[in-house]
Amino acid sequence: MIEFIGRKLLQKLPAETAHDLSIKLLGSSISNLVKNKPIKNPIELFGVKFTNPVGLAAGFDKNADAVAGLTNLGFGFIEVGTVTPRPQVGNPKPRLFRLPNNQAIINRMGFNNKGVDHLVSNLKKSRSNVVIGINIGKNKTTPNESAVNDYVHCFNKVHQLADYVTINISSPNTVDLRQLQETENLLKLLKELKKEQLQAEKSFNKYTPIVVKIAPDQDIESTKMIAKTIKNSGMDGIICTNTTIDKNNLKKDSHQKETGGLSGKPLLSRSNEVIKTVRAVVGEDFPIIGVGGILTEDDAMSKITAGANLVQIFTGFIYQGPQLIQSINTKLKKQTK
Numbered sequence: 001m002i003e004f005i006g007r008k009l010l011q012k013l014p015a016e017t018a019h020d021l022s023i024k025l026l027g028s029s030i031s032n033l034v035k036n037k038p039i040k041n042p043i044e045l046f047g048v049k050f051t052n053p054v055g056l057a058a059g060f061d062k063n064a065d066a067v068a069g070l071t072n073l074g075f076g077f078i079e080v081g082t083v084t085p086r087p088q089v090g091n092p093k094p095r096l097f098r099l100p101n102n103q104a105i106i107n108r109m110g111f112n113n114k115g116v117d118h119l120v121s122n123l124k125k126s127r128s129n130v131v132i133g134i135n136i137g138k139n140k141t142t143p144n145e146s147a148v149n150d151y152v153h154c155f156n157k158v159h160q161l162a163d164y165v166t167i168n169i170s171s172p173n174t175v176d177l178r179q180l181q182e183t184e185n186l187l188k189l190l191k192e193l194k195k196e197q198l199q200a201e202k203s204f205n206k207y208t209p210i211v212v213k214i215a216p217d218q219d220i221e222s223t224k225m226i227a228k229t230i231k232n233s234g235m236d237g238i239i240c241t242n243t244t245i246d247k248n249n250l251k252k253d254s255h256q257k258e259t260g261g262l263s264g265k266p267l268l269s270r271s272n273e274v275i276k277t278v279r280a281v282v283g284e285d286f287p288i289i290g291v292g293g294i295l296t297e298d299d300a301m302s303k304i305t306a307g308a309n310l311v312q313i314f315t316g317f318i319y320q321g322p323q324l325i326q327s328i329n330t331k332l333k334k335q336t337k
């Protein structure tokens, strides 16, 4: 009930104000009022044990300011970030828009974050026992030619605190970031990261899996090439997908023409197609996390059917609230056992 009223009130506020307030509330002791039982639906992937397969997607808690509160909601894993080496303000506001008729969001946040050191200090303080993924990116002012330095810098700062690390090369809101998905750039980046990962394992006696998050907008051949490159570079998994830049076929909504990445319902089938393509290339044992357009438990099931091992939610969590975590788990438990 508290959750329901809270969500209705938040929906009355401008989108980014509502988001900032949610993070503040979830990061405060008030969040202990909304304590859902941890949902048990265990699964192991890339050597990590997840209490359940429903995670929070990157971008909701960019700075790990609200991990304790988010843990109380029942997620099986929480992906914080995207974080960059140095703090940055992101794009000018307004940059976050609800499209309620489409059950969608358009955002052009542009990796606004407080920098990797802030995130690390937050995670050192928080006592969460949920699986934590840390999503890393590059600063806006770092040219693609030296992007690898930003990713290596962040990886080395976070690997000891992360259950897995996500390499984000697919946000549409950092100019030319998606060029890092091109084979030559991708090979160079992942080769360096693999080296760092193995070095870190030697030095700290802890292997931190690395997954790569990809876009939904390239053609099928490019998706196949990206998937092959990621697997052959010794990465541990793929997250499909980030937001789309394709705004065709939307129902009428006042913000449908805004620039940025589209998430939510209109992304579901496109994102599922990417999962299917990737699954066909990487074989049945390679880990895939499916994200994009899950508004209901059936949407989540469609991702598992397409080939995902775990799912993440963002826009669905904004529209439906934390009860979506429970209903997806109930559905997946029934269908996959």
Ligand SMILES: Cc1cc2nc3c(=O)[nH]c(=O)nc-3n(C[C@H](O)[C@H](O)[C@H](O)COP(=O)(O)O)c2cc1C
Pocket: 057, 058, 059, 060, 062, 081, 082, 096, 105, 107, 109, 111, 135, 168, 171, 213, 241, 242, 243, 263, 264, 265, 267, 291, 292, 293, 294, 312, 313, 314, 315, 316
């Ligand atoms: C406001 C907003 C901010 C986001 N920020 C990030 C980010 O920093 N890093 C990232 O990898 N994905 C980011 N995403 C993409 C989501 O993690 C997810 O891939 C995408 O929204 C599709 O899932 P959904 O349809 O469930 O929202 C963001 C999405 C939204 C709506």
